[in-house]
Amino acid sequence: MNPARDSICEPTSVKMVSEAPGVPSSPSTEVRTAALKAWRAWRKDNKGPLEEVLQNPAGYSLYKAMKSSAGGPVPNTFQQWLQQNEHAKRWLAWRQGCPGQLREVLADPEGWRLFSTMKREKGQPVPDTYEEWRDLPEHKIVVSRRTWSAWRRAHPGPLAATLADPEGWALYRQIKVSDGKDVPERYEDWVSHPTVRKQAAMEAWTQWRHEHPGQLAKVLADPQGWTLYKAMVECGDKRIEATYEEWMAKRDASPTSWAVWRKSHRGPLNEVLKDPAGWAAFTAYNTKKGVSLPATYEEWVQLPEQQKGAASFKWSSWRKTHKGPLAEVLADPEGWALYVNMLEKGSHARIHSSYAEWLEAYRAAKSPGSSAAQWRQWRKAHEGPLEQVLADPEGWKLYAAHMQRGGRRAFPGDFDTWLRIHQAEAKWIEWRRVHSGPLNKELADPEGWELFRLRSAARGNTTVPATYAEWMKLPEQQVFVAVDAWAAWRQTHPGPLKDVLQADGATGWVLYRAMLRAADLDLPDDLATWLQDSGKHIKLAWQAWRDKHKGPLRRVLADHLGWVLFKNMVESSGASIEQTFEEWAQSKAPSGNEWINWRRAHKGPLHEVLQDPEGWKLYRENLVRKNVVDVPQSFEDFLQQPDQQKAAATSKWSSWRRVHRGPLVTVLADKEGWQLYVNMMEKLGHKICSSFEEWSSSAQMHKGRAAREWRAWRRVHKGPLTTVLADPDGWDLYKAWTAGASNRMTHNSYEEWCIQKEKGREWRDWRTKHPGQLRTVLADPEGWELFRKYNEARNRSVPARFAEWLEQQQQQNPVEKEEWLAWRQNHAGKLSDVLADPEGWKLYRKMKETAREPVAASYVEWLQASRNVAVNGVAQA
Secondary structure, three states, X not given: OOHHHXXXXXXXXXXXXXXXXXXXXXXXXXXHHHHHHHHHHHHHHOOOOHHHHOOOHHHHHHHHHHHHHOOOOOOOOHHHHHHHHHHHHHHHHHHHHOOOOHHHHOOOHHHHHHHXXXXXXXXXXXXXXXXXXXXXXXXXXXXXXXXHHHHHHHOOOOHHHHOOOHHHHHHHHHHHHHOOOOOOOOHHHHHOOHHHHHHHHHHHHHHXXXXXXXXXXXXXXXXXXXXXXXXXXXXXXXXXXXXXXXXXXXXXXXXXXXXXXXXXXXXXXXXXXXOHHHHHHHHHHHHHHOOOOOOOHHHHHOOHHHHHHHHHHHHXXXXXXXXXXXXXXXXXXXXXXXXXXXXXXXXXXXXXXXHHHHHHHHHHHXXXXXXXXXXXXXXXXXXXXXXXXXOOHHHHHHHHHHHOHHHOOOOOOOHHHHHHHXXXXXXXXXXXXXXXXXXXXXXXXXXXXXXXXXXHHHOOOOOOOOOHHHHHOOHXXXXXXXXXXXXXXXXXXXXXXXXXXXXXXXXXXXXXXXXXXXXXXXOOOOHHHHHHOHHHHHHHHHHHHHHHOOOOHHHHOOOHHHHHHXXXXXXXXXXXXXXXXXXXXXXHOOOOHHHHHHHHHOOOOHHHHOOOHHHHHHHHHHHHHOOOOOOOOOHHHHHOOHHHHHHHHHHHHHHHHHHOOOOHHHHOOOHHHHHHHHHHHHHOOOOOOOOHHHXXXXXXXXXXXXXXXXXXXXXXXXXXXXXXXXXXXXXHHHHHHHOOOOOOOOOOOHXXXXXXXXXXXXXXXXXXXXXXXXXXXOOOHHHHHHHHHXXXXXXXXXXXXXXXXXXXXXXXXXXXXXXXHHHHXXXXXXXXXHOOOHHHHHHHHHHHHHOOOOOOOOHHHHXXXXXXXXXXXXXXX
């Protein structure tokens, strides 16, 4: 019998009997919810045992309404409920003293009397006698299941084989029929069913495979394994060779799956593909994807991208084994050769001819006097738009040197040329932000074309024609022309691509082929070949285009050709899609798209940009669409919200702080800054001093300021702490920082601090020469004196004499424990194994007795007790 099912018929606690909600019945959900809320609210204010609080008529009325609305039976009066609960308590008390299966314990007349009385009081039907209750169908089924489970545990193995026993078959069929399953009367009819045969073959193979681990090709050399494997495959309606030898021959001849082969062959691709089997799998995989590769591995490995990858791998592998600064490791000729090869294969513009030349340039770039460092320092001191500050000849000179460092890029020779390029670029970007459509269409606007031409001329591009019409005739623009021609034809020929090309192949196929070939995409020369496998060609065209256009799908589909190919691919699979990219993007966009687009074009704090009436209207509509509860009626109401008050105060302070740089304690002396700072802190809910003078003298400010100033000074002054603290400024900052730390000893002077460090060094040197347990080595007077001075310098309390310290240690860590731990460190392994050593058991038992912990008298008793604990733990689990 299943204990879980038995427990359904009996209560587990008085609280569950009396308070648990019943099964929902006819009353509506609203009525049940209202009754439950009313009861919980009353119960929250009336704590105590349920039997006491229900004596209140109002409480019992709410309790009765709650139980009735849940569909559960409930007595009319509190006295009846109390009597019912008394029967439940008596039954629970008896049940706790009589554990076991419910079917067995109810054979006791006393138990049956209590159980039946409790059920009848709760309004649940129950037979008059225990025998009638035991013979109920649901209880007989439970007995059958328990009998079958016991028989199955005693007869392990594949189900089909074990059920050949008539007793097992009778038990199995009985429980299946009780579950409503259609099971034949005879075992022979059942075992011949295809589903059973398939399951039996799978179980037999699985059991044999667990007993014979290893590679499949090796274990199947066993005739028994091959027979089971072949039967399992055939039962799955799959074809397989007649013999193991034929199966192996076909397996060796077929190309290996690339994914499987690659998983077992780790390493750089150009290295592992030297294996012919790997190259065959790799080429088959790429051919299936429609990617063309050279005929041989030798040709493939000479491709520029493979040469680049090989050079990069060689350099990175060498670098992993040669740690240290780059300038030092490149002094090795081998490393320099690999580094140069990596740069050459990567098509770097400038490569130094020798290590000495590279080192000179490297040190110059890293030095404080480098062009980059000088420019950054000058720029920090000259704020404002770049085109204004570069009007200063000194600034232009530093900026030009910075941009031309290493000869990596072409740069204008004078400020006027740079300014012309910069202004042309700025105007073009501003115009393009408003006109964000396809370039070939937007440039039909004369204003846009003029800006595009001026920008190209300023950047030194002399290939741009004088007019837009001439520009559209250039070879690189022909793909746009072909796409426009195809789009115009497609508007008059709607429908799936295959159908329209089949209906009008004379014009449509020519336009379609011209469009794809203008984009360097492959497709057959004639329509008939394309129609034979149109779905494959459509998918390959989209995949080839997508490989050349990385990025989010929404962004790349803004390209008209990309949208055409994507739409064709989706429609070829039988799915529906919007007619235009704009409709598709709108369907994929989240709600409130107009607000999102407007917000993207209007950067800045929310409380500032919403001053625009258009922005406020879109923002409010977005809130209403999202069913926000409190939607402000006006922009002024919006500004009065606490979150916006915080944002406005923070924004004002941040704007002021960006202009007024420097230590906080200095800039806040300005009254305007102090007012903004106080306003922000109050809006954020932080406590702040009433005046700047009070704040500047507070301990909290000084503690935070000291830490910030010390860290800033330390970042600039590298080196050992002992060396840098010899600087008086550094010592003052370090002292101020450590003054508030409870775990650091405060020293009045740098000399005292050095003495403390020296004491620590003396103790560590002495300890290195005297290994062993601390309580043993400190018996040496010299060691004790160094140890005591070291701890005093670290602000730690230590007794004056070694004997007092040793007594403290023995109280905290007894000698017996130290001896056991020392022995255990030299005897690794499981505790039960190492304690078999008499010496180890003696130390372990002595340690336990000293700690007053229970321990067995002998190792044998301890081992038996440990095994019993393990067995009981498994049984309980």
